[in-house]
Amino acid sequence: MELSDREHALIAALCDGLPLDSRPYRALGERVGMGEAEVLACLEAMARDGIIRRLGVIVRHHELGYRANAMVVWDIPDAEVGAVGRLLGNAPEVTLCYRRPRRPPDWTYNLFTMVHGRDRESVAAAIEALADREGLAHHPRQVLFSLRRFKQCGARYGRRREAAE
Amino acid sequence: MTTALDPIDRAIVNTLQGGFPVCERPFAEAAHGLGIGEAEMIARIRRLREDGVLSRFGPMYNADRFGGHNTLVAMAVPAERFDEVAAVVNAFPEVAHNYARAHSLNMWFVVAADSRATVDRVLTEVQERTGLPVYDMPKEREFHVGLRIEA
Numbered sequence: 001m002e003l004s005d006r007e008h009a010l011i012a013a014l015c016d017g018l019p020l021d022s023r024p025y026r027a028l029g030e031r032v033g034m035g036e037a038e039v040l041a042c043l044e045a046m047a048r049d050g051i052i053r054r055l056g057v058i059v060r061h062h063e064l065g066y067r068a069n070a071m072v073v074w075d076i077p078d079a080e081v082g083a084v085g086r087l088l089g090n091a092p093e094v095t096l097c098y099r100r101p102r103r104p105p106d107w108t109y110n111l112f113t114m115v116h117g118r119d120r121e122s123v124a125a126a127i128e129a130l131a132d133r134e135g136l137a138h139h140p141r142q143v144l145f146s147l148r149r150f151k152q153c154g155a156r157y158g159r160r161r162e163a164a165e
Numbered sequence: 166m167t168t169a170l171d172p173i174d175r176a177i178v179n180t181l182q183g184g185f186p187v188c189e190r191p192f193a194e195a196a197h198g199l200g201i202g203e204a205e206m207i208a209r210i211r212r213l214r215e216d217g218v219l220s221r222f223g224p225m226y227n228a229d230r231f232g233g234h235n236t237l238v239a240m241a242v243p244a245e246r247f248d249e250v251a252a253v254v255n256a257f258p259e260v261a262h263n264y265a266r267a268h269s270l271n272m273w274f275v276v277a278a279d280s281r282a283t284v285d286r287v288l289t290e291v292q293e294r295t296g297l298p299v300y301d302m303p304k305e306r307e308f309h310v311g312l313r314i315e316a
Binding site (some may be wrong): 001002003007011014017018020021022023024025026036040043044046047049050051052053054055056057058059060063064069071082085086088089097098099100101103106107112142144145146147148149150 | 170178181182183184185187188189190191192193203204207210211213214216217218219220221222223224225226227230231232237239241251254255262263264265266267268269270271273274300302303304305306307308
């Protein structure tokens with residue numbers, strides 16, 4: 001769906017997050033020329049329409065002591081990937097689960113999951129246990145631990161106008 | 166470095182990963198459930214942001230609902246060029262995060278923008294400026310989101 005001008009303005013104004021003000025929606029409205037009630041109604045409508053998934057916080061896992069961040073990738077036959085994706089998506093160890101295209105010959109994996117933990121040993125053990133428990137140990141998989149984080153910020157939407165060609 | 170969080174910080178982080186109220190005094194409402202006051206709630210969230218525990222405080226979007234697009238991109242970067250290439254990639258505001266990973270495809274980043282055309286332009290520029298190919302792997306289906314981490 002197309003965003004309305006008001007929705008677009010709100011998304012752009014929220015790029016750096018919600019103001020830390022006791023009336024944050026009023027403060028947000030002042031930036032974009034909208035009243036508090038209008039902001040509240042607009043955000044509620046965007047949540048209802050599924051444009052906003054949720055409002056809240058995203059944590060930096062590393063700062064919370066989750067030092068090991070593994071991207072576990074699986075090569076699952078196309079006919080099975082939907083069922084396996086649902087299975088892994090519901091597994092308690094898995095925080096994200098996406099199907100993505102293969103890029104052969106260099107990349108043959110089509111299901112991407114993230115597993116976070118305190119250290120590599122415990123994450124590797126959890127992944128082994130997960131594969132065994134869900135009956136997936138026979139599928140090719142790889143575990144790509146992160147070595148360095150260069151950047152972590154939220155996706156910044158609402159840049160439509162300046163990004164226009 | 167692990168930031169020292171007290172039990173109230175942990176409760177805030179855990180609760181706010183589940184949502185934040187949309188009402189006139191949302192900090193007061195969220196604080197009430199945790200047994201603290203509005204001013205303390207705001208001060209603690211400010212500190213958690215400044216300490217880098219929170220990468221974001223605000224809405225998470227379903228970008229595909231409004232024509233937005235995001236993709237996971239991998240590159241095989243020679244070790245001696247890694248920092249130079251990372252600087253080129255990270256300079257794009259559309260790059261949301263970037264990790265070095267242990268694989269021959271050793272750089273993995275997410276590009277998010279309001280349109281597929283903008284994502285394509287970023288990928289083209291990355292290839293032109295680095296001389297290295299990119300592997301573009303947009304999500305075809307999402308099985309689970311909500312990256313929630315117990316503090």
